[in-house]
Amino acid sequence: MFPTEFAYHRATSVQDAIAFLGANPDAKVLAGGHSLIPAMKLRLAAPGALVDIGRIESLHAIDVRPDGAKIGAMATYNDIRDNAGIARIYPILPEAIAEIGDAQVRERGTFGGSLAHADPAADLTAVFLALNGEIAVTGPNGDRTIKADDLFVDLWTTTLETDEIITSVILPAPPASNGMGYEKHAHPASGYAVVGIAAVLGFSADKTCESARIAVTGATSKATRLTGVEQALTGQKLTAELVSSAAGQASDGLDINGDLYASEEYRAHLVNVLTRRVLTSAAGL
């Protein structure tokens, strides 16, 4: 299998890549390539040109500071997994990354690429929402940021413009006292999330849940926050009963996908069960 013909340009800088995108409206950005290249081989995607951003050195850096982290768009899953600062402050990232695809996907796939591709069954889309991240974006009109809550529109669709490039993923510092985690039911053949739930909880000194960001992937057309569950937890002292009752309603109101492997009912069940599990562990119950 091989893709349709395309022109290839290896970008030397972000500006160079944006200029190429501007001059080639049917061009696509090639990052880790582990979603785009399989799609091109199946001819689900047939861009006339690719701009390879893999050699732009500035996009690979990972910078972890007390007030947050900046992860270059070309940082691979394994680069992030192996970063000690990330593992200490955002343990949800190595936890979720261990569940992505397989060893080779983790070696070449990128956080930025995953967010730009916005696969409905990707893992880090939900983690990005739960961590309340944003992306730094550069386009012909300069730089801007897009908050996680404003990024995902639908299946494989985001608010990124076609001539814009993600340069980094920015994560705020999590709450001082927190619990976080990711629970996933993987498709046994593809490894994609049939359902995945990411949760980041913040606690006050007396263990009251002060903030909750919980997001689902796999079940819906885009990664989506479970605001009903978040509201049920916020301001409360978490108990097994409360978590169980809030998680039992996690799938309420979601527009859930069904397919040959997992029906809508089964996915709804998984949303509730995995929400209970991730909250139980994140709350230390």
Added chain:
Amino acid sequence: MAEAPAKIETQRITLTVNGQEHAEEVEPRMLLVHFLRDQLGLTGTHVGCDTSQCGACVVDVNGKTTKSCTMFAVQADGAEITTIEGLASEGAYHPVQEGFWEMHGLQCGYCTPGMIMSSVALLKRNPHPSEQEIRHELEGNICRCTGYQNIVRAVQYAADKMGESGAASAD
């Protein structure tokens, strides 16, 4: 009358494969696996599923274990690549190759080159993996013959062997 499609130019790439430098012209859409097999004649790297699932095409690109069916040859310009053909040194099998031989880690052998390349990468990162870690790290390599039992034993054999020689050289 339909217009002829615009001619896509080939690009010149220079890369090192198993210690030998090559300069070749490639079409941008040529996958690394086809470049290795068809242009360099290194047919030890196999094409299995061709959909990034099976791992028969795994090679090492600049130290990263890579499915060569999911990378274009142009992306590998300047890279150092090791394929299954480059693993043995001076006629001696790599301990992972020896493990697959000793523990009967293959039947038809189709998945074996990729399985071995992934196992080498696994042991480089984690010299003493548990059985569970071996199985998890080899999830991207599919074998339809063995049921994986002897593959796991082959990796364990190699881990033991490499641990012994590491200990010996430390003395």
